[in-house]
Amino acid sequence: MAIRIRIIDDLSCPVIECDHCGKVIERSGNYEWKPDGDGMIYFTHKRCCRAFENEHGGRSAWFCNEVDCLPVHLLNNLGIKYKDAAAKVGRLAEL
Numbered sequence: 105m106a107i108r109i110r111i112i113d114d115l116s117c118p119v120i121e122c123d124h125c126g127k128v129i130e131r132s133g134n135y136e137w138k139p140d141g142d143g144m145i146y147f148t149h150k151r152c153c154r155a156f157e158n159e160h161g162g163r164s165a166w167f168c169n170e171v172d173c174l175p176v177h178l179l180n181n182l183g184i185k186y187k188d189a190a191a192k193v194g195r196l197a198e199l
């Protein structure tokens with residue numbers, strides 16, 4: 105749920121924060137949702153996953169997937185090709 109903009113080296117950078125500890129997730133983590141819930145997505149470090157789940161209904165209440173899969177699913181569901189999006193980001197970075 106916590107996708108935010110952080111200013112890093114004067115750049116506005118989208119980051120994902122862990123919904124358990126609040127620190128930025130880098131490289132590996134999970135996104136989680138309750139299959140019988142409202143569809144909200146929560147993010148955790150792998151080391152925070154079980155603690156987060158235990159504090160919010162228990163492990164069996166949650167489905168999760170690795171966070172590196174999320175951009176691929178989003179691109180597919182948005183109908184966006186990675187190559188086109190990467191080229192646009194490159195052009196915008198030059199402005």
Ligand SMILES: [Zn+2]
Pocket residue numbers: 122123124125126127148149151152
């Ligand atoms: Zn964490």
